[in-house]
Amino acid sequence: MILLKTTHGDINIELDYEKAPETAKNFEQYVRDGFYDGLIFHRVISNFMIQGGGFEPGMKPRKTREPIQNEADNGLSNMQGAVAMARTMDPHSATAQFFINVENNGFLDHTAKNAEGWGYCVFGKIVDSKDTVNAIRSVPTTMRDGHQDVPAEDIVIIKAEVAGDGEPA
Numbered sequence: 545m546i547l548l549k550t551t552h553g554d555i556n557i558e559l560d561y562e563k564a565p566e567t568a569k570n571f572e573q574y575v576r577d578g579f580y581d582g583l584i585f586h587r588v589i590s591n592f593m594i595q596g597g598g599f600e601p602g603m604k605p606r607k608t609r610e611p612i613q614n615e616a617d618n619g620l621s622n623m624q625g626a627v628a629m630a631r632t633m634d635p636h637s638a639t640a641q642f643f644i645n646v647e648n649n650g651f652l653d654h655t656a657k658n659a660e661g662w663g664y665c666v667f668g669k670i671v672d673s674k675d676t677v678n679a680i681r682s683v684p685t686t687m688r689d690g691h692q693d694v695p696a697e698d699i700v701i702i703k704a705e706v707a708g709d710g711e712p713a
Contacts, residue, residue, distance in 0.1 A: 545671070545707040546575055550585070551700045552683075553676035555644070556707075557627050557668045563618040564667035567629055567638070570612050571667060572706060574640050579606070580704035587643075587693045590681045595630055595643040601698045603689040608639035616654035620666035623648045625677075627668040635662030644670060646681045 548555040559568040574580060580597060583606060587595035599605055614635045622628055626645045629638035643664075645652075654663035670677060680699055688694040 546572065546668075547703075547705050547707050548580070548701050549703040549705075550676065550680070551698070551702065552679045553673075555673040555676050556671045557673075558671050559668040560618075560620065560666070563620050564615045564665055566612055567615050567665050567667035570609075570638075571629075571640075571642065574609075575704045575706055578704075579608075579640060580701045583701050585680055585695060585699040585701070586691065588681060588683055588685050588695050588699075589693050591647055592649065593643040593645050593647075594677065594680045595641060596699075596701060597630070598639075598641040601700065603691060603694070606640075611637045611639050614638065614662050614665055615667070616663040616665040617657065618654075618665070621650055622652040622664060622666055623650065625670045625674070626666045627670065628652065628664045628666045631664065633659070635659060638665065644677055646677060 546557040561568045585594050585596040586599045622645050630641035630643050631638040652664045655661040684696045685693045686696045
């Protein structure tokens with residue numbers, strides 16, 4: 545279990561090491577390295593998702609490790625509460641940015657092993673965190689430094705930590 549302590553409350557994430565082993569390990573390693581500490585949720589779309597893991601306040605990007613292989617063909621779906629990796633148009637470009645689906649977004653799921661069909665890899669789900677996620681999804685957003693849907697006031701991940709031994713309970 546991963547605990548994200550944010551300025552809007554705690555978010556508990558249960559990682560799926562069975563269906564998304566490399567992605568779960570990648571996310572956990574970023575947590576263990578303290579990478580997410582001090583980063584913001586930089587993209588909030590209230591009827592879609594909340595995204596974080598890439599920028600410090602002021603939209604300053606943080607350097608990541610190399611991208612990982614997309615495991616979106618694992619059968620998990622981008623449904624409400626699912627946590628998935630963000631990426632560029634390149635299906636295998638995910639590094640540290642992640643998003644929490646706040647609605648059912650099955651259109652993001654894997655359909656084929658090609659550029660259009662790879663989808664976005666679900667690697668976990670939120671547990672007992674709906675109030676915090678709903679508080680974040682409801683914040684006013686603006687445009688900042690060329691980015692749309694940026695919260696008007698920073699939503700900071702104060703601390704990310706592995707609860708217990710890092711394996712799902």
